[in-house]
Amino acid sequence: MSDAQQGSRPAALSAARRASVRYRTSPWPGRLHVTGHQAALYPDPVLTFLGGAGCARCLLETPASKLLVGCGLFAGPDALWRRNFSPGPDELHALDAVVLPSAGLGHAGFLPQLVAEGWHGPVFATPGTAALLPVVLADAAKQFEEDSARWCPSGPAVPPFRAEDVARAVALVRPVEFGTLRQLDGAALEFGRSGGRLGAAWVRIRAGGRSVVFAGPLGAAGHPLLRPPDPRPRSDVLVLAAPQPPGDSHLPGRFAAAVHRAVRRGGSVVVPAAAAGAELLLTMVRDLTDAQQIPPLPVLLDSPAGLAGIEVHRRALAERWPELRQDGRVGLPDRLIEQVPDRPSIIVAGLATADSGRVLGHLTRMLPDPRNGVVVLGHPEPGTRAAQLADGVRQLKIHGHYVPVRAEVTALGATGEFAGPGEALAWASATPAPETAFVVEGEPVPAHAFAKALRAEAGWCAVVPEDGERVLC
Structure with missing residues (x-):
């Protein structure tokens, strides 16, 4: 991407926002679901689920900044997997920062491709994630490159990213210790331990008097290596990964x-x-x-x-x-x-x-x-x-x-590394309810089942978001 092209993106995005104002009433009283590109017109932060419940890419827009929490690859059927080989949407090229909840490909696998497309802002992660990220991404780049040399039904295969893209992406990472408040433009960022994987974290972002917590897959209390997750902090909105069935002790x-x-x-x-x-x-x-x-x-x-x-x-x-x-x-x-x-x-x-x-x-x-x-x-x-x-x-x-x-x-x-539905429900409900909880990162059936459990057992407003859905926080 040329410098001129990069410089024209914010103007193009602003024009798009002015041209497309669409919203619909939320099924939950008092909430508005925004489905267009008019985030700047609303005083509250706007959250967009880029990939819906199936991918860890959540765009949080405030009047002062645009933050992407999770920059993962899609996993699933061929039609979904092929989305990893397409350029990122325009919203991603106007980001002010990326926040990585973990080093797994589901949370960080799209970052090298985003960097290869010209983005070069700061990337915030815990020290553990920062240490594992070069390992995970370099491993994936090598294997993608080996795959690309094999037969492809649609012609020559091109890997999503290469080793040089990984090096540029890793150079952007700025480690943030657990429990440390990191001030950004118009927002504050904090990591808490989520368990399951070394360095994995829940993320709380406060902006404009509102707060959003993003919690990926939670680690099990009996994880053989890692301590249990830190308690859930209070927030206006909770974005929570759908848990899988509990592990088998046998x-x-x-x-x-x-x-x-x-x-x-x-x-x-x-x-x-x-x-x-x-x-x-x-x-x-x-x-x-x-x-x-x-x-x-x-x-x-x-x-x-x-x-x-x-x-x-x-x-x-x-x-x-x-x-x-x-x-x-x-x-x-x-x-x-x-x-x-x-x-x-x-x-x-x-x-x-x-x-x-x-x-x-x-x-x-x-x-x-x-x-x-x-x-x-x-x-x-x-x-x-x-x-x-x-x-x-x-x-x-x-x-x-x-x-x-x-x-x-x-x-x-399940191997027992991650919390099952019962543990995840207990973790979530131990703190006063948010206004809205969004269940993401899971298959449709367990995601809807967990949202139903949050509504029935905790009395929460719980939603499984659609691909591209935008909501006010």
Whole structure:
């Protein structure tokens, strides 16, 4: 984008706002849902859900600034995934700052592309997120680049971003400690611990006498490494991620059983997993091996930056970061290898959705062989390849070819890192109710179910927003 083009954007956006004034009455008394581009005319901050409930991109506009909370990639069916390869909407190019709740691709994966399109403002994140962000984004850039060299049905594939875009994006990050008030133009920003992932935070933004809290997936109280979330602060509006079903306390045993079945058949096990998040999986593998619940198998962490993420967690433990449990630990299997062996093994590779990344090469090789096994952790987004495998498909389309699924697929559900609906409801309702709560970042069914629970059990005004919906805060 040229300097002239960048300079013309604010004027173009202002003209668009003047030209398109549309609003509709909210179904909740006393609230107005703005659906046009006239935010500057309203004294209250205006919140826009760019992607609706399915993507972590919330634009908060005040008379003095435009802040984007969450800058994530879309996950889901092909039509939704392809939105990651399109330029960002004009609203994003006029931002004054980006706020990252965590380093995961669902919260930060679009940032390098936004920077590649010419945006270069400040990015605020916790120190933990700032430490993990280069690992996660570099890992994704490498895997996207490898994917782009393969067959694409619509012609030559272009990755959403490259390594040089990641370097420019990371250079914009300004760490903010938990509990520290950061003054911005016309607004104040504060991070609180949300758990689940190192550095993950809820975000409170105060502007114009109003306050909004953004809370991504909350960590479980029994997380083996991280402390529970900080209490929810009071706010006029709460934007809350839809929780997934709670974790299964029998998951390590079920994982061990899946490994034993594959080993008895003479096969290997592949686990789709992200670079940030593999630390608990690898620690579980080591614990199961030490307890002789699984045989001492070679373990391949096929992630360009996976080991770097492990080292960030080890440094956090050594330096006693306050978000960590005192008794938490991260362990690596003793037989960690760098190449695919010719004997039974455990392979951990990303992306966790299996929609991109090195895991696709392992699935292409291993799915046709009934000796092998695939373990799907968590609750993958509907339409992703991981979700298709968990749902029992008999063939999977990878890089233009259908691959038969003869390997045993074991869907283990939630890993226990994140709070279930009961915990999330207790966390939210422990503080006086906001005027409105918006449930985002989840599949439609659990999002609507959680909004219904907030209405029925807490008496809240709770809404699942639509894609592009705008509301007054």
